[in-house]
């Protein structure tokens with residue numbers, strides 16, 4: 096058991112070395128979220144207390160999913176992915192390893208955005224420790240979601256297009272930049288069905304001490320459960336990816 | 339001009355006899371396969387094959403492209419789902435005990451698929467770590483392998499910067515970090531130049547001498563006959579011949595080929611065959627006739643007699659055993 100965690104760690108380190116410098120991870124994972132946050136700063140209204148957790152959530156989400164996109168779709172295409180299937184480890188170990196590399200990338204993407212909000216906003220985060228925990232949970236859930244999603248894409252040339260087709264609507268519908276509270280009624284159920292909504296609400300509570308529609312106990316629990324479910328789903332998909 | 343040559347197909351025979359004597363050959367199966375089958379939709383990629391690979395031998399799995407070699411290897415190592423049938427490696431069921439199977443086998447896929455941004459050393463250490471080699475032994479094992487495969491100077495080169503032959507060697511090395519008992523090699527030398535190819539063969543033989551059982555696939559007849567102790571020939575998903583190289587050549591190349599040309603003019607095929615005892619077929623090639631003979635001596639006597647009687651000269655007379663490739667075509671063509 097412990098052995099499998101350690102090996103998942105080796106997979107993550109290997110992935111990180113291999114893919115962090117690739118254009119796909121850099122542009123969509125690191126540069127985009129930061130530039131996006133900067134853009135809000137210069138706009139009228141600026142980077143508000145409400146927006147800050149959304150920006151952090153976005154960075155974690157884009158950073159981690161970009162890494163999985165690279166490390167899985169690319170490896171599957173050139174055949175390196177199957178090397179992992181030859182080691183004496185379980186499918187869970189592989190999906191955990193892939194999620195961990197995404198996790199590292201997600202955290203790195205969030206650092207510049209987090210620093211920006213800390214510098215720009217007058218109020219410090221409401222609950223620092225909870226914020227750290229929720230950042231970890233959000234990154235974890237985004238990572239396993241990204242790993243799962245990566246197995247549905249075959250062609251590395253299309254991966255960022257497909258990922259953005261999923262990520263951009265989520266960005267607008269998940270309480271990240273547009274509050275659920277001002278959405279038209281018919282969009283609310285969709286927002287409540289998207290995992291990113293829960294992650295963002297969890298972060299928002301830790302950062303501002305308030306939430307829009309989902310109470311922290313629920314948003315945190317749901318985020319964690321989503322993370323675990325996608326991890327298990329990813330293992331299952333890896334198993335089924337065999338011809 | 340009279341030219342008489344007989345070519346043996348067993349170019350690597352001397353080398354192999356030596357090795358077989360050196361080792362105590364057990365008859366125990368380290369890999370057993372029973373009725374193994376893979377269907378892709380309607381396509382029977384592998385069709386109920388059964389065979390045994392003995393401990394310490396080099397088993398060559400020979401067949402044309404698309405015969406089902408890769409699919410067979412992939413089923414044995416757990417990369418492709420088995421449609422039907424069973425297989426055991428070291429007594430472990432390859433499906434049920436897949437984790438234990440993986441720790442006793444090393445697998446070299448048909449492409450060199452190591453991680454391009456990692457150096458040679460990093461690739462080997464990662465592999466060792468994933469196979470559960472204790473931390474303090476990983477570096478030593480990786481260094482041993484780099485030296486063994488002549489990659490020591492390249493240890494800090496990234497995989498992507500290696501030549502094709504070096505990539506192949508490192509991919510083989512990465513399959514050996516945990517000292518496996520069985521090494522699967524899928525087309526180990528395909529696409530390599532002569533020098534790299536020889537180097538890989540040497541290393542395979544050396545590994546085998548140190549006690550590793552080798553299962554290798556190839557579409558190259560010379561390669562299979564050159565380094566295997568036993569060969570299974572697969573075609574269209576079925577095993578069509580199985581035996582030592584010597585057995586296979588004996589069984590399939592009883593017939594010999596005579597090439598002959600007459601001066602000033604070659605006779606008609608149909609006319610010549612009537613005059614010859616022991617000729618199975620006569621075919622006109624570009625500038626000579628090719629005669630497949632069951633009794634070459636009487637055919638050659640017949641040819642000399644025919645030339646005398648018809649005032650012709652024999653400008654070429656060439657006797658050769660069927661070479662490995664013809665043998666292979668014959669085996670594969672028999673069904």
Ligand SMILES: Nc1ncnc2c1ncn2[C@@H]1O[C@H](COP(=O)(O)OP(=O)(O)O)[C@@H](O)[C@H]1O
Nearest residue numbers: 338378383401402403404405406407408409410
């Ligand atoms: N994933 C797959 N899906 C469908 N057909 C496949 C797949 N892999 C191999 N095949 C088919 O199975 C047959 C055997 O292929 P393969 O085992 O790769 O042959 P070999 O390695 O002997 O060249 C071929 O006809 C090939 O097209």
Ligand SMILES: [Mg+2]
Nearest residue numbers: 407408448525
């Ligand atoms: Mg093949």
